[in-house]
Amino acid sequence: MFWADELAARLSGPQIVNDSKTPSGTVHVGSLRGPVILDVMVRALRAQGLPTTLLYGIDDLDPMDAQSLLTPDAVERSMGLPLAHVRDPAGDCHPSYARHFAALFIDTFAGLGIHPDRYYWMSEIYPTGQLDAFIRTALDRAEVVRDIYRAVSHVERPAGWLPVHPICPVCGRVGTTLARDWDGETVAFECLPDLVNWATGCSTTGRLSPFGGAAKLPWNLEWAAQWSLFGVTVEPCGKDLATAGGSRDRSDAIAREVFEREPPLNFPYEFLNIGGRKMSSSKGRGAAAHEIAEVVPPEQLRLLMVRSRPNHAIEFDPDGTDAIPRLFDESDRIAAASAGREVRGELPSDHTRVFAASLVDPGADLVAEGSAYRAPFAHLALLLQVPGADLPARVEAEKGGPLTELEATSLELRAAAARAWLDTYAPERARIEVQRQALPGAAAQLSAEQRRALAAIAVASDHAAWDGESLQTLIFEAAKANGLGAAQVFAALYVAFLGQPNGPRAGWLLASLEKSFVVERLRAASAPDTLPA
Ligand SMILES: [Zn+2]
Numbered sequence: 001m002f003w004a005d006e007l008a009a010r011l012s013g014p015q016i017v018n019d020s021k022t023p024s025g026t027v028h029v030g031s032l033r034g035p036v037i038l039d040v041m042v043r044a045l046r047a048q049g050l051p052t053t054l055l056y057g058i059d060d061l062d063p064m065d066a067q068s069l070l071t072p073d074a075v076e077r078s079m080g081l082p083l084a085h086v087r088d089p090a091g092d093c094h095p096s097y098a099r100h101f102a103a104l105f106i107d108t109f110a111g112l113g114i115h116p117d118r119y120y121w122m123s124e125i126y127p128t129g130q131l132d133a134f135i136r137t138a139l140d141r142a143e144v145v146r147d148i149y150r151a152v153s154h155v156e157r158p159a160g161w162l163p164v165h166p167i168c169p170v171c172g173r174v175g176t177t178l179a180r181d182w183d184g185e186t187v188a189f190e191c192l193p194d195l196v197n198w199a200t201g202c203s204t205t206g207r208l209s210p211f212g213g214a215a216k217l218p219w220n221l222e223w224a225a226q227w228s229l230f231g232v233t234v235e236p237c238g239k240d241l242a243t244a245g246g247s248r249d250r251s252d253a254i255a256r257e258v259f260e261r262e263p264p265l266n267f268p269y270e271f272l273n274i275g276g277r278k279m280s281s282s283k284g285r286g287a288a289a290h291e292i293a294e295v296v297p298p299e300q301l302r303l304l305m306v307r308s309r310p311n312h313a314i315e316f317d318p319d320g321t322d323a324i325p326r327l328f329d330e331s332d333r334i335a336a337a338s339a340g341r342e343v344r345g346e347l348p349s350d351h352t353r354v355f356a357a358s359l360v361d362p363g364a365d366l367v368a369e370g371s372a373y374r375a376p377f378a379h380l381a382l383l384l385q386v387p388g389a390d391l392p393a394r395v396e397a398e399k400g401g402p403l404t405e406l407e408a409t410s411l412e413l414r415a416a417a418a419r420a421w422l423d424t425y426a427p428e429r430a431r432i433e434v435q436r437q438a439l440p441g442a443a444a445q446l447s448a449e450q451r452r453a454l455a456a457i458a459v460a461s462d463h464a465a466w467d468g469e470s471l472q473t474l475i476f477e478a479a480k481a482n483g484l485g486a487a488q489v490f491a492a493l494y495v496a497f498l499g500q501p502n503g504p505r506a507g508w509l510l511a512s513l514e515k516s517f518v519v520e521r522l523r524a525a526s527a528p529d530t531l532p533a
Contacts, residue, residue, distance in 0.1 A: 080199025275317025339370025472507025
């Protein structure tokens, strides 16, 4: 059974699914695993008839604590401020640092088919007073909170510590303040120069009312307060937060013992590790969430994340490997099998559900999507390197008929992805250059048997259907008829057309070129006068 269906079967009644994120900087593509898992879960709940709402929060009142993206003059001014109050380091494209980096991340959602019903920003929630009751409860039960930190995580808070971070009314920092002495209406606070080593407070002391946006809850309490405020029933979290005695355990205990509510269903998910650090520096294309989409279209990116159960780590290293072409091939196999076609190779047992979960549109017609002709990725990567090749015409020849609108759209996406792959991650062996001007000198090394096979292919291809599959078959037959292994004939073809002993699938290589050129080149390469002296 598909993992999301299994989880959904355990629940009943209306569901509120939630996730939130601190917009502290550029987000690695691995961070998209959470939102994709959430979306798949929401679809599974709705498929079982449960009314379901998806919420996505931005924890933008969290303090600025990493200076890597700030200009030197902004560091002193900005460290320790709420992220919502730090200026956009990229200029004035967004009202704040938080808005800038949150936008980079959530702007990728729609393209991936993730549509939260509501976004919320903690910097907007606090001033409305909706968290005041939770702040009051947390302050009234400060001893219980301290006991939870001690019992769950072995963290000792100093005597008199209060679970609230005032926003300094003088310097505006939230990361540098300490509160004590709750009198039921106000707390005493200090803005300390040395509370943390990443920000310097302004030494102001005084009393303030912690309500209405004047203070924020520490993260673990804020998380539990979100669950109560929004009625959250499902919230998976990353495994970094789900360790024993870790952040999730603390928030679960706070939900139960301080805010007196059962925490939402959790199913921790593992990391998605994407290789390619080399690429990010040498060719300027990293694995940031908003950049990977250029090379891996949404359907394949979703497939990568949904085909494994959430608790399985995913290692994906596209750099200098065939990982991306293989992901496309797997996607094509699952699509074909979902449309009821026989396929070679392994399939997930619940492949139809995996296929549905990989599609951007939850209402897509699975049979129409699965039966659509999908040009093999490796073939597109090859065609793109043949000067003057008419991509749609070649793909129509492979399909054996005109492309539907769906197929034409998918071809555009794939061709763009294949081009981006060739520009970035593709291994050297995937890059070819057809030697159009003259027969490569290396052809002089071909054996008499290889020449005979090439001559046979020249004769047969004159009448052959001009598509990869037919030409591949013809090559195998020519090898057999001349007492050669297929590998030797492939090598002869690569030498004749590329001037190198290896290359992409030979049938498709020939099909990407015009028949007249292929026949002429085969004749030249097979001619005895090019034999070594
Ligand atoms: Zn201050």
